[in-house]
Each structure stands twice: as C-alpha cells, then as structure tokens.
Amino acid sequence: MQLPQIRLQSQMAKIQIQQTPARQEIRQPKADLSIEQPKADLTMKTKPAKLNIDQTQAWEDMNRMHVSKLIKKFANEGQQALLEGIGRRAEQGAQLMKIENKGNPIPQQAIANAFDGMKTLGIKFIPSQFSVHLDYQPAEVDIDVKPNKPIIDxxxxxxxxxxxxxxxxxxxxQYQNLDIDFVHLFPES
Structure with a gap:
C-alpha cells in the first residue's frame, strides 16, 4: 500500500558579494637639496727673516781690514814706536849725562840697542773667539682666515x-524556491 505523500523541496536564497578593495598610494618625493660651501678667504702676510753677519772684527784680527783702517792702525803703531824711541833715547841720554855716578852705561846701552826683544810665537791668522757677530730677526707671519657660511637651498x-x-x-x-509535490494521493487503478 502506498501512502500519500507531500514532498517539499526547498532552495535557499543565496546572495553574491563582489568587492573591489580601495587603493591608496602616497608618495613623498625627496626634497631638492643644494648645498654649496664657498672656500674660506685666506690671506697671509709674511715679513721675511733677517740675518746679519758682521765679521769685521774677525778680519781685523787677521790683519785683513779695509785700507783706510790699515793705514790708521799702522800710523798709530808708528806713532807709538816713535814715542817709545824718543823716550828710550831721552832715558839713555839722561844716563850718559850722569856717567859720573858710578856706572858704565855705554856697554849696557850698546847691548840693549843691538838686539831686539824676544819675539812671541803664535798663530796670528786665527781670529779671536766670538769675533763674528750674528744678529737674527725671525720672520713674522700674519694669517687672516675668514670662513664663509654654506649656501643651502x-x-x-x-x-x-x-x-x-x-x-x-x-x-x-540564487533565489529562494519551494517546490511542493503531492505523490500517491489517488489510488492507481
């Protein structure tokens, strides 16, 4: 025996969602930067050093002097020798005037006048110590620097x-749907 049936077939509704996401783009371009550093202004002033060497005394110590000084020196030495000679002769004359006072001045004067005094030995072409005079003035340097600020743009x-x-x-x-179907409601003959 077949029983009557009611058949239900349903279909649920379906929705479709289509999504396009938002798009965002942010860019930060680099800054345009220009830096220029001017050179510093530099001025230098130099006063040169001075070195004075005076060797006049060294040359004079070696008898190598200017002609006028040499003439003057020889004139002074000649005058001194003349005065010494005059003094010696005056003294010897005084001794001869007093010949009566016990003494024999003639042989003594003959021996003294016959021989020169003892000569001194030594090197005369070497100048005396510290006879070369040095005068030195060091150089002076004046430096002026003026820095320039950078130019930034x-x-x-x-x-x-x-x-x-x-x-x-x-x-x-998909839309919703409900199908209703009746089966075996009427007997089949």
Whole structure:
C-alpha cells in the first residue's frame, strides 16, 4: 500500500558579494637639496727673516781690514814706536849725562840697542773667539682666515596622493524556491 505523500523541496536564497578593495598610494618625493660651501678667504702676510753677519772684527784680527783702517792702525803703531824711541833715547841720554855716578852705561846701552826683544810665537791668522757677530730677526707671519657660511637651498616637494574608491556589488546569486509535490494521493487503478 502506498501512502500519500507531500514532498517539499526547498532552495535557499543565496546572495553574491563582489568587492573591489580601495587603493591608496602616497608618495613623498625627496626634497631638492643644494648645498654649496664657498672656500674660506685666506690671506697671509709674511715679513721675511733677517740675518746679519758682521765679521769685521774677525778680519781685523787677521790683519785683513779695509785700507783706510790699515793705514790708521799702522800710523798709530808708528806713532807709538816713535814715542817709545824718543823716550828710550831721552832715558839713555839722561844716563850718559850722569856717567859720573858710578856706572858704565855705554856697554849696557850698546847691548840693549843691538838686539831686539824676544819675539812671541803664535798663530796670528786665527781670529779671536766670538769675533763674528750674528744678529737674527725671525720672520713674522700674519694669517687672516675668514670662513664663509654654506649656501643651502632646499625645495620641499609636496607628497603625491592617489586614491581609488573601493566598491561592493551585492547580487542575488540564487533565489529562494519551494517546490511542493503531492505523490500517491489517488489510488492507481
């Protein structure tokens, strides 16, 4: 025996969501930067050093002097020798005038006048110590430096911003449905 049946077949509704995401792009370009460093202004002034060497006394110690000084020296030595000679002769004359006072001045004067005194030995072409005079003035250096500030040129670039809106589309993918079917309601004959 077949029983009557009611058959129900349902279909749920389905929605479809299609989404396009939003797109955003932000860029920050680098700043345009220009830096220039001018050289410093530098001035230098130099006063040169001075060295004076005076060797006049050294040359004079070696009897190598200017002609006028040499003539003057020889004239002084000659005058001194003349005065010594006059003095010696005056003294010897006085001794001869007093010959009566016990003494024998003639042989003594003959011996004294016959021989020169003892000569001194030594090197005469070497100048005396510290006879060369040095005078030194060091150099003077004046340095003037003027620093220059750097020249900085900065140009700021604005950020670039791009934005695309997103979207959401909602559709019905499948509608709801209810099918009702009756089976075996009437007997089959």
């Amino acid at each position: 900065a140009k700021i670039n604005k950020p670039t911003h791009q934005y695309e809106r997103g979207s959401v589309n909602i559709n019905m993918k």
